[in-house]
Amino acid sequence: MLPLPSAQQLRYLIALSELRHFGRAAAACAVTQSTLSAGIMALERQLDATLLDRTVGKKVVFTPLGHEIALKARQALAALEAVPQMAAAARAPLTGPMRLGIIPTIGPFFIPQAVGTLREHFPRLLLSITEDTTEHLLEKLALGQLDMLILAMPCLCDGTETRPLWQDPFRVIMPQDHPFAAMKTVPVDRLSEQRLVMMEDGHCLREQTLAICRQGPNRNGSEGESDATFTAMSLHSMAEMVELGLGIAIMPALAIDGGVLDGRRIVARPLTGGPAWRTIGLAWRPRSPRTTDFQTLTSTLATLAPPPHPADRNRQDAIAHS
Template sequence: MILPSPQQLRYLAALADHGHFGRAAAACAVTQSTLSAGLLALERQLDAALIERGTSKRPVFTPTGLEVVARARVALAALEAVAESASAGRDPLAGPLRLGVIPTIGPFLLPRLMPALRAAFPRLKLYLREDMTERLMAQLDAGKLDLLLLALPCDCAAAEVEPIGHDPFLLALPPGHRLASQPEVRLCALAGETVLLLEDGHCLRAQAQEACGLPRGLSAHEGFAATSLHTLVQMVAGGLGVTLLPRLAAEGGVLAGTELVLRPLVADAAGEAVPARTLALAWRPRSPRAGAFRDLARAIAQRLEPAAPD
C-alpha cells in the first residue's frame, strides 16, 4: 500500500480550511496546478473520490473526503509532534511558538508581558492569534496553535491547563452613581442594577456571572450587549448601566478617556472568595513541550503582580 505523503495531507487540509483551490495553494506556497495534481494523485492512491468534480466553484467534499480530512489533521498533528519532540530535546523555548490569546486578555497583558518574555527567552519567536476561546480550542486541537492564554472557567477539558494567576473583578460605575461613594461594593448591592455584559460567545460573560453569583434581582441590558471591553466601557460612560471589569483590563488602560469610577467587589459573607477569574495556559495533552510550557507559566505568573487600583 502506498501511503499519502505529508504534503498531500497538507493540501487536503488547506483546501478544507480555505474552501478555495487558489487560496489553499497560496497557503501551501505552491501553484494551484501543483495542489490540484497532488490531490488527484492522492485520490488515485486511495482509490476513492474525495472531492466532487462538478460545476461549483467552491470545493465540495464527499463523505469519504470529509473523513479523510479529519484523519489527515490527526496525522499532521502527530507528525508535528515528532518535530516538536526533537526540538524540545534541544531547546524547548527556542524557535516558533504559536500562541492563541482571548480578546479580554491580549490587549491588556501582552504589552507588558512581551518585553519580559523576549528578555527571558531571547530565542523564542512568538506568533500571536487573538480569538474567542471556543475557536482557539479548536485550533489547538487541530495542531494550528501550540499554546493558549485564556481565562477559567471555560470549556477546555480536552487540554492540559496550568493556572498562572487570579484576575479579580472590579465594578465600573459612572461618577455620580449611588455606589460610587462606597470604598468597596458587596455583591448584594448590585440587585436591581442594570449590569452590562459582553455578548454571548465571550467567556468573560459567563465568568462574570459565575464568579460573582449575580443576584436574581439583577437586570441585564440584553438589547445592547457589547462586543468588546472598550465598547462596554463606553456604554457605562453613556449612562446605560454598570459593568464588571477584570482588574487586568482596568490596569491595561481600558478606562482611558473616561471618568468612570472603579470599586473593588467583595463577597456578601465572610470567608467567601473574592469574585475573580483565573488566568491559565493550555496545551495539548502529552505535548513534548509540556515541561517548557510549565516553565513559561511560572515566568508569566511572576509578572502578574497587580498594581494597586486607584
C-alpha cells in the same frame, strides 16, 4: 505500497471534522472553499473510500469510516508535527518559533510586559501572537496552527492541558454619579437590579459576567441574567458605554490597572458576596513535545502576577477565617 495522504490533506480533513463547515474550515486552513473541497475529494479518491455523506444536503456529515479516519488523521498529523519540534527542543530549549494565542480581554494589558520578559529570558524564542476569542483560539490550537494559549478560566478547554498563572479579580464599574459609587464594595446580589453592559457573544467575559450575576437572587426567572441592551466588542467600548450612563459593567482588574479607565468619569469597586474573579492561565495540546518549554514559560509568566489589591487581600483573609 499504498499512497500516503499528504499533511495538507490531513489538515483539510481535520479542519472539516472540527468545524463541520466548509467555509470556516477553508478559512482555518487559509485556502479557498473550492480548494478544500477538491482536497477532500482527492483524498477520497486516493483512499477509494467515502468520507462524507453527501445525501444530507449542505450539512457536513461524516460517514462512520470518515469519522474514524479523521481521528487517525489527527493523531498522524500530531505525530508528524512532533518530529521537527522534538529535534528543535533537543537542540536548544525555548528557541525557534512559538505561536501564541491570546484573548482580547487579556492581550492589550498583558502582551507588552509578557513579550519584554520573554525576550529578556529567552532571546532566541521567535514569538508570534494571534488575538481572538477563546473558541476560535481553541480551534486553531486543535488544528496545530497555534502552540500555546493565554486564556481566562474557567472556560470550555476540554482536550487541552492547562496551567494557572494567577487570579484576576473582577470590579464593577459605574459612572461617578451612580448610587454604587458611594459604596466601598458592591455585593453581587445587587447586580440584578441594574442594567449591565456586557461583551458580545463569543467573549468569555460575557459568560463570566453572567455567572457572577447568577450568584444573586433570580429576577423574573431569568437566572440572574440582567437585560443587557448594550453589548461591546472591546473593553474600551464597554468603558465608553458605562461613562455615557448606558449601564454598569464587570471588568477585570488587569484591564483597569492597564489604564482602560484612565481619563474617564468612571468609578470601579470590588465585588463581595461570592467568587468574583477569573484565572489567567496557559493551555496547550496534551502530550506536546514542547511540554517542558510550556512549563518553563508558565513559571516565567507567573512572575508577572500583579500584587493583590487590599480589598482582595481582605476578602481572602475573611474567607480563610470564616
